[in-house]
Amino acid sequence: VPDVYVTRADDEWRVTLNPENEPGLKLNRYYIDLLRKSGGKDAEYLRGRLQEARWLMSSLELRNRTLMAVSQAIVDFQEDFLEHGERAMKPLVLKEIAESVGVHESTVSRATTRKYMLTPRGLFELKYFFSSHVRTDRGGTVSATAVKAQLQLLLESEPRESPLSDQELSDLLKQVGILAARRTVAKYRESLGIGSSTERRRLYARQVSLG
Template sequence: MRHGVELFLDQKQELILSPQLKQSIEILRFSMDDLVSFLKEQALENPMMELEETEQTRSIEEDMNKKTERENLLELANRYDYPMPSGASSSGEDQEYSFLDFSSKSSTLKDDLLFQLNVLDIGYMERRIGEEIIDHLDDNGYLRTKPVLIANEMGVAEEDIEDVLQIIREFEPKGIACETLEQCLLHQIKSDDLITRQLIENHLEDIAYNRMNVISKTLGISIKEVLEKVEYIKTLNPKPGASYNTNQPIKYIVPDATIEKVDEEYQIIMHDEYLPQIHISSSYRKMISEGDEEAVKFLSKKLNAAEWIISSIEQRKSTILKILEVIVETQVEFFDKGRKYLAPMSQKEVAEKLDLHESTISRATTDKYVDTPQGILELKYFFSTEMKTDSGDDVSSTAIMAMIEEIINKENKKKPLSDAKITEMLNEKGIDISRRTVAKYRENIGIPKSSMRKVYI
């Protein structure tokens, strides 16, 4: 066997993106809101850049700040939102209050449960077990770890875990610390409501699939009574911990452009006013001509960076405008008449028409919005697959979904249309579509199948 070191020459091509080019691609990808934030960050890092905020930019910021301030004040007020004592009630009637009425509103589910645990008159070990159980709850308030595993982890008997678990399940919000949906719902109903209990224990699947006749025959009660109980079950909370997870950041949509009809023609108005104006600092510009070599080298680099950002923003605007021009040219009927008239259009077709790469079209249409006669829409909305009619015309998948939705909205709710019948109706309109595709489109727009749409009374 031969051993040794050998030298090989290998020639290959690689595309290496410069930092400036990467930044240009990133700027193209930014939404309007993200771009404003990016410019402010760059202005802090680059002394050559000065931002002059427009009235519209300040308006957006003020709205966001007011919204945040309002939410903070409401949260603070809610923390100390105690109900009036029963003796102070003007009606004089006795009222029932739960723990949540009297405790300060905590920001997390865990905080509220620990508070309720700590006010109980229980021993040290029970309290430790309770803390461990609470630590094992998921965001929806369910116990996703078997009690026996918690027992093994703590070195205690499983019965001890079960005892404390039963205590916690009486805490607010109702249905907390359960292991299954059935268990969660049962803890929210009255113990003497036997029919509702039977429905939850034996007929949740029948309820999900709208099989009210099956439930009626099995329990020997009328359809009306079944529907009343089902409506009650729908008022129960299947995710008792989820209400604590609503503090999500608010996404503000600022459209890059508006499409509006002027003198029977659609025009595009780009919203440059939402971006702060970028100026090159005159004082630092002066230092370039008068400063020492090190200062000049530093400032020249920063000046080049600022000019590249300005150029990239102009390129972003130009690319979006070109795409919008293609959209306006293609979608006149959609803007005039609505969703059923959305013409089929793919990113590949637009890319070829504008002599751009398809990935550029994708970046330029993601998180970019346009205000149109049909509402504020993401640019990606206009791209859809196409199908053929009997006459050979193209029709978009979005238009077909609008037709399916319209057909279902007009159906007899006591005898809802099957996917096969909807397919037949579309075929009669000259649209060559299969039942399987109709089912897929129906699911895409969030409409359940016919058996689940049936209304009994």
């Protein structure tokens, strides 16, 4: 179940809270009236419970406001991903969102843990939008997510009779301006659940033999 929804309206990406996740809590009027009529220990007890209820409601409201602010900041930063897909994902760290929203990094970390965003491109955990980076030949950076997407495309179109080695993949990425070392390519390839060139050659051979 998504915690927030992302939609496109009036040329803007907008974030809305899932109504099912709104607390909808209200103080019971009966107990408020009872407190006014009570005295002594009864009044003290009721006053304590009402303070706890108000604190809980305030905490839930703050949590939702923080979730909305963090989600909107992520959407604003990753607008290219929403419009063009994984290859357009930008490098992003917690600190950048924390500075944008005006909270501590730990607050952003808590706000994005096990929280999900439904976008036109699918359902994602908020932490998905944070990614390390790889250098480019122009002195900039590209997100690890974007590099993996580019790597996936290269592997899907590789010649089956001669699968690309990690070094060859590194060289091809360099041709499009991405400076990813062979070890980095191997790590990303493995994270995609794709075997080495030797393993892929065997897989392709079996597929051919099976017709």
